Amino acid sequence: MRLTGARILMECLRAEGVDVFFGYPGGVVLPLYNTLGEYPDIKHVLVRHEQAAAHAADGYARVAGRTGVCLATSGPGATNLVTGITTAYMDSVPMVVLTGNVARDLIGRDGFQEADITGITLPITKHNYLLMRASEIAPAVKEAFHIASTGRKGPVLVDIPKDVFVEEAEWDGYPQGVSLRGYPIMDVPRDDEVDHAAATINAAKRPIIIAGHGVVQSEAQDELIQFAERADSPVLTTLLGISGMPEDHELSYGFLGMHGHYYANMAADQADVVIGIGMRFDDRAMGRFSDFNPSAKIVHIDIDPAEIGKNFVTHAPVNGDVKETLSRLLPQIEQQTHPEWRGEIDQIMADHPTDYIEEGTGLGGPWLVKALAEYTQGQATIVTGVGQHQMWGAQYYPYTRARQWVTSGGLGTMGYEVPAAMGAQFAQQEPIWSLCGDGGFQMTSQELQTVADHNLPVRFAIFNNGFLGMVRQWQELFYEHNYHSVDLGQPDFVKLAEAYGVRGVRATTRAEAIQVFRDIEGYDGPVVIDFQLEREENVWPMVPAGAALSETIESAEEV
Amino acid sequence: MASRNTIVAHVEDRPGVLARVASLFRRRGFNIESLTVGHCEEPGLSRMTIVVDGDDHQVDQVCRQLFKLIDVVSVEDITYTPMVDRELALIKVSASNFNRREVLDVVEVFRADVVDVHADALIVQVLGDEGKVSAAEKMFEQFGILEMVRTGRVAMRRGPQTTKPPAISDSQQAAAAIRAMLGRRPEGALPFASD
Numbered sequence: 031m032r033l034t035g036a037r038i039l040m041e042c043l044r045a046e047g048v049d050v051f052f053g054y055p056g057g058v059v060l061p062l063y064n065t066l067g068e069y070p071d072i073k074h075v076l077v078r079h080e081q082a083a084a085h086a087a088d089g090y091a092r093v094a095g096r097t098g099v100c101l102a103t104s105g106p107g108a109t110n111l112v113t114g115i116t117t118a119y120m121d122s123v124p125m126v127v128l129t130g131n132v133a134r135d136l137i138g139r140d141g142f143q144e145a146d147i148t149g150i151t152l153p154i155t156k157h158n159y160l161l162m163r164a165s166e167i168a169p170a171v172k173e174a175f176h177i178a179s180t181g182r183k184g185p186v187l188v189d190i191p192k193d194v195f196v197e198e199a200e201w202d203g204y205p206q207g208v209s210l211r212g213y214p215i216m217d218v219p220r221d222d223e224v225d226h227a228a229a230t231i232n233a234a235k236r237p238i239i240i241a242g243h244g245v246v247q248s249e250a251q252d253e254l255i256q257f258a259e260r261a262d263s264p265v266l267t268t269l270l271g272i273s274g275m276p277e278d279h280e281l282s283y284g285f286l287g288m289h290g291h292y293y294a295n296m297a298a299d300q301a302d303v304v305i306g307i308g309m310r311f312d313d314r315a316m317g318r319f320s321d322f323n324p325s326a327k328i329v330h331i332d333i334d335p336a337e338i339g340k341n342f343v344t345h346a347p348v349n350g351d352v353k354e355t356l357s358r359l360l361p362q363i364e365q366q367t368h369p370e371w372r373g374e375i376d377q378i379m380a381d382h383p384t385d386y387i388e389e390g391t392g393l394g395g396p397w398l399v400k401a402l403a404e405y406t407q408g409q410a411t412i413v414t415g416v417g418q419h420q421m422w423g424a425q426y427y428p429y430t431r432a433r434q435w436v437t438s439g440g441l442g443t444m445g446y447e448v449p450a451a452m453g454a455q456f457a458q459q460e461p462i463w464s465l466c467g468d469g470g471f472q473m474t475s476q477e478l479q480t481v482a483d484h485n486l487p488v489r490f491a492i493f494n495n496g497f498l499g500m501v502r503q504w505q506e507l508f509y510e511h512n513y514h515s516v517d518l519g520q521p522d523f524v525k526l527a528e529a530y531g532v533r534g535v536r537a538t539t540r541a542e543a544i545q546v547f548r549d550i551e552g553y554d555g556p557v558v559i560d561f562q563l564e565r566e567e568n569v570w571p572m573v574p575a576g577a578a579l580s581e582t583i584e585s586a587e588e589v
Numbered sequence: 590m591a592s593r594n595t596i597v598a599h600v601e602d603r604p605g606v607l608a609r610v611a612s613l614f615r616r617r618g619f620n621i622e623s624l625t626v627g628h629c630e631e632p633g634l635s636r637m638t639i640v641v642d643g644d645d646h647q648v649d650q651v652c653r654q655l656f657k658l659i660d661v662v663s664v665e666d667i668t669y670t671p672m673v674d675r676e677l678a679l680i681k682v683s684a685s686n687f688n689r690r691e692v693l694d695v696v697e698v699f700r701a702d703v704v705d706v707h708a709d710a711l712i713v714q715v716l717g718d719e720g721k722v723s724a725a726e727k728m729f730e731q732f733g734i735l736e737m738v739r740t741g742r743v744a745m746r747r748g749p750q751t752t753k754p755p756a757i758s759d760s761q762q763a764a765a766a767i768r769a770m771l772g773r774r775p776e777g778a779l780p781f782a783s784d
Contacts, residue, residue, distance in 0.1 A: 152612040157659040177659060212601060212662040214764035337654035349768060
């Protein structure tokens with residue numbers, strides 16, 4: 031059967047089981063939009079800016095555990111995706127990005143709305159394609175989904191010129207497999223590496239596990255719990271690893287890093303064996319590399335061989351999929367007990383709890399997250415932007431279910447919270463809670479229209495302190511209170527919401543906040559809540575930039 | 590240990606693959622001393638010989654990052670294996686009736702070839718390892734080098750052992766081969782300990 035390139039692409043998406051994708055039309059993708067009506071089972075969500083399409087696909091992917099798909103036209107449409115693609119790349123999120131390009135004979139001639147998007151995205155995609163024939167579409171899309179969703183996951187871009195959408199090619203079904211010689215699947219670890227890691231862990235007296243995004247991505251929560259219980263090892267997570275370990279488990283000690291828990295940072299610093307699982311020893315997590323626990327032996331399990339040994343000398347490297355590796359490691363771990371070591375950490379936790387809730391009736395970030403946790407019984411899926419509210423969201427909400435926490439960790443993309451929550455809402459029925467900064471919200475608030483179009487029950491909780499809070503905190507602590515460009519003017523968020531036909535409410539006190547939670551209970555549409563916070567609250571504890579984890583501070587006096 | 594390492598990579602012969610490799614080096618801040626691309630024994634693949642400046646840890650990272658490129662089929666650092674390495678230089682040397690004999694003496698010492706002659710200049714072709722080519726260059730400087738081009742290094746392991754890419758069919762075997770390559774480091778210079 032001969033089909034146009036546009037139909038072949040849609041047949042491929044159908045074969046991949048894509049039920050929703052996020053896009054924005056334009057000149058060169060018109061032939062594709064011309065066929066969308068024939069594929070009603072593949073829902074197209076029209077966003078209001080292409081950046082949002084990429085973030086929405088990313089949010090969808092993280093919550094659904096499937097590959098997200100987005101689409102943009104050539105030139106500015108494609109370049110607007112770049113922040114979203116980089117966000118996904120840094121956090122290893124599976125995504126297939128489709129772009130149109132100018133007709134083949136115009137490529138390289140600076141045609142109208144031409145951008146070299148495959149060149150631009152070389153360093154921010156796992157792989158990319160520029161397709162010059164309709165017959166290349168099916169194999170390339172098959173490969174794109176395969177590459178995006180296996181190994182260390184990530185975004186793959188497929189760029190298709192306008193006339194390739196129109197050209198016909200033979201369609202004899204979706205390709206069954208791929209032949210990618212330079213891309214072997216590395217899931218199964220080497221036996222000798224597993225043996226060595228097991229021996230190292232069995233000999234540990236003060237082990238600590240640091241679980242990263244790989245645990246969530248590999249759906250290895252159960253294996254992690256079994257492994258931790260067998261090794262009797264406290265478990266920390268990275269920022270992105272949050273929700274990979276249920277925080278109500280007795281071995282869970284929260285997350286570590288720049289704004290991680292004091293006791294988590296100390297535990298990592300005082301362990302004799304550090305077991306990194308599906309994480310990459312990032313500077314925000316580990317503090318100053320040269321002074322991170324120099325005597326510890328590092329065991330590192332990761333699917334990406336390039337991560338092993340990148341930042342630290344690794345004693346026992348294991349290259350493999352987290353789930354696969356943990357299930358092979360488990361039988362070799364002897365049942366351990368480390369009551370003294372756990373007792374030490376418990377004591378640090380008792381002396382240095384993360385409990386910076388101020389007295390009074392005014393709204394503060396920590397109080398608000400705790401109140402939200404109580405109201406949602408710890409069951410909500412939380413999406414955040416970047417900054418103070420993100421850190422409070424990480425510190426004070428008790429995550430127990432994998433994929434319950436969605437945040438831009440690697441790139442730190444402000445404005446992520448609105449479109450990512452929107453995309454995530456297509457993956458579940460229960461309302462998504464989007465924790466927004468008042469700065470980030472203003473970067474992508476145009477998506478309230480998309481949210482309204484689809485009547486999505488997202489709750490946008492704006493942590494509104496009228497400042498770029500985290501930047502202000504740094505200016506206060508490290509730049510002698512010299513506030514510059516952080517005092518944000520802003521619209522009336524309630525009126526803004528209402529202008530989009532979205533319910534808007536405001537709370538300025540704790541009592542009002544609790545009332546808001548009650549009022550919106552059961553409401554099936556979107557809500558914007560303007561939580562007006564104390565203006566100059568800081569996030570504690572903190573590892574100052576360039577300091578070691580052992581130098582974690584808990585108040586401004588220690589700066 | 591800082592050194593110049595020789596990396597051999599097999600890549601799919603596709604448009605853009607050189608840009609991918611170059612982009613990776615730029616992005617990660619790796620320093621390329623030379624990069625030579627050409628056909629190899631297998632149609633559809635190209636062989637790159639890359640000379641990298643850096644310590645062993647950096648070079649190890651180069652190999653691992655290169656391997657992540659989908660179009661890169663195999664990567665191997667052959668610095669510490671016995672190998673033959675060569676480069677070729679064409680040197681246009683100023684030479685007239687007064688000194689041509691002297692120039693030809695130097696050509697002979699280096700077992701180089703004269704591949705073009707003119708009343709005022711010669712083109713000398715020098716073939717050898719990097720040290721030999723550099724030594725020849727230095728000797729010709731006294732006569733005046735008008736123009737020069739060097740190819741960059743190509744290299745091959747000695748003996749029956751090869752740096753052939755893994756077979757297409759067996760991805761597990763390919764994974765194992767890649768891991769074995771990635772782990773091979775001289776004792777004491779490891780990014781990870783061996784005990």
